[in-house]
Amino acid sequence: MAEENMQKYYDQLDQATTLLKKSLGTSYLDALSENLTNIADGHVFVENGAPDEETVSRLEKIYAELRQLRLTPAQLKQAITVNIIKDQKVDNSEVNKLMTPDMIGLIASLIAFEILHSEGKNELNLIDPTVGTGNFLIEFIQQLQQAGDFKINAAAIDNDDGLVALSKSFSEVMNINLDAYHQDGISEWEVTDIDMAIADLPVGYYPIDENAAKFKTKSDEGHSYAHHLLIEQTMNNLNDGGVGIFIVPSQIFQTEQAKKLSEWMVSSVYLQAVLDLPSNLFASKEAQKAVVVLQKHGGNSKQADNVLMGTIPDTNQPKLFEGFKDQLQDWARNNFKG
Template structure:
């Protein structure tokens, strides 16, 4: 399967998206969610004669062409992620909702793999409480699926209904089983029995102060940081000994609300790793993020001897990246049951 076929897939997907968007009079991301649902269901969804018969015929022809291209899962995923990037750019999507790059999903999956491998887990229930476009969670699952070691059940939450629809339809085209819920993740969750969480957390203040009251990480005055509340809420909902892999601002422990976060961590979780992501993934120093790995108290959980710290090397530098993988393996031995 060639690059050319992947390019053809992207071009046709884009063509279908433009047609559907005009017909439904919706934005590009909305249209993409609907397009992917149609592709996965192998039919054009029509409501109140929209899209019209002419558009339906055109769309069906494009979907057939897409099916005939027969891409591998990784090529299919690449074509869809490029389509998401384009749709978000055209819609001028706000920064907090932009797609998480594949490299971050890959790194998160490596951390998860080493820990799960040492724990001899075969079945894993994973949640992404701020799923956004779905790219982080889908890349994470795809990478773990490649190892053929785990059966993964996945759930996703997000308070943006367009993004929930996109994540769900993206997972369906990729043939992944994902339960997606449209909700505020700082409110109560209906899902239980979760072993692991992975999340690229939106950064900023949480507007609903009364919802924040029951959290230990809430601010003493004014609005609380949404990313702090999300970390606390997620870890609370994990099984005992559950692991949270969070993508956070690099400065998370240096802000005015960092003290509340640290106090909560000491009482409820073990901080097992703090790793700065490669600088090449970010447009500026201010935008730089890190991965924080937390483990809920209970079960066989204990504090690792040495918290894994440092900067993750660029994934395009194989020699340094292999060295990082060796460090990860040594660190993961701490998670033996």
Template sequence: MSEKDMQSYFDKLNEANSLLKKSLRVSNIEALAETLTNISDGKVYVENDVPDKDTVAKLEVIYKGLKDFNLTPLQLKQAITVSIIKSEKDDKTEVNKLMTPDAIGLIASLIAYEILNVQDKKSVNVVDPTVGSGNLLVEFIEQLNMTDKFKINAAALDNDDALVSLTKSFSEVMNLNIDAYHQDSVAEWDITDIDMAIADLPVGYYPVDENAAKFKTKADKGHSYAHHLLIEQTMNNLNDGGIGIFIVPSQIFQTDQAKKLSEWMVSSVYLQAVLDLPTTLFASKEAQKAIVVLQKHGGKAEQVGNVLMGTIPDTNNPKAFEGFKDQLQDWAKNFKG
């Protein structure tokens, strides 16, 4: 499909979003979630005569036109992610809820692939406890699916019901089976039997001190860091030997609460990798993030010989990035699970 056709598809998707936003009186993100649900189910949902018959007729014409494009899964995902970015911009979405770029999902999937390959896993239960728009999880699954090596069963949690709806509808359009739940991920989880977690963690203070009280990573005084609590809660909910791949601030081990996080890590998990993400992905040094790979104690898990550390090269630098993939393979050879 040509770039012009891709633009036409996006324009039609945007037209449907605008109609639904006006008719339902919702945010752009909520309108996009509704659009994707309609596309997936092949019909326009109407509740209490909203949207009205005129709007329904216009939407049906648009959805019929979208079907005629015959996009590949990759092209479809590109169109949806551009729509998410536009919706976030129009809604003035807060930084913690912005979509995770595809490049980070690709890198996370490469790390997961090498670990799972060494462990010879065929079926993997994955969770994203802070799923947001769903792009990190969808990209992660799509990349692993392309290898034809694993059966991925995925779950998603988030405390924003609009984003949970978007994740669910996004995954349905992509023909992925993701169970999405609206909940505070620091609170108790109902899902069990989880092998792996990936998360682009929101950064900041967790406001409910009572919920934080049971965690070893809680602050001694005042509010605790939400990303610390989420790491602990997620690792607690994994199977023995389970893997957590977390996108965190690069300075995570240099803050006023870093000591509590480090003490918990020593007692409960193996720190297997700390990798700064490519600097080109971030607008400033302050915004720089890293990938931390943790493994829960238990099973056959053990500390790898050398913690993988360094800066991941830009994905647009093929030679350097291939070198990084070679490093990943050598590191993952020591993984047990």
């Protein structure tokens, strides 16, 4: 029944999005965002007679049918993510804008849970500075709240206004309070008082050299790597002792710009963990990613006696995965104090 209702939700939301896309003449992404906002608000938003009355009436009927399905938060999220995957096919999204798989959100939440548990914290000011579709952030928050009684204040940044709108509307339907900012994450942030950051970083060159000039991770020649600048920017904006959990290319420390990144890390942050993600999450060895955990100097922070390193086992190997969780617990208990 649950599977059937999730399929119904996906089909109905897809139908509503196709309707709104046609009526407003927008992309599938913009129509999906608007539908999610409408669903969260409980009514169809109309501006200057658009969408027209017939479309409004059909949308209201679909929204009423969606309300009848009564999905759990996890089922609701799954149904919406299938619509996001459809959007990425319809709109032919760039690789850097593709949705982060749920499994990566789960792994990041496990790491965060053990750190917060060791620090004795149940309140968290969280940011995702490259929020994209919002799936990584929402999965992370859902998993964290299932694992413990956390009060989470969430913020998000992205330079793509369509994705900012999607992440905001997605979070509203999921009942997550999110402050979303449309801006270049490498420019100055409005958000302050941040304890933790998570980011599945876009990889590539950053085109605005004058913005990159103030960063220690900038390249000496040509464009700098955007993911290096974003790591530095994010860590600079955290509170003392704040933690950054970054999804990065596995080869991050083996590129021609790695020296600048390593030099900055030694002087400004503690490198606490480098873990390769399970290889079955990626199509090829070149696409393989890792989790890097950094901690800002100050507060109770200190360099871990042993940086946690290795490859995270596939969750389809429960014994190995449980062993990883035990390792994670010991590492957090020994290196993060309240």
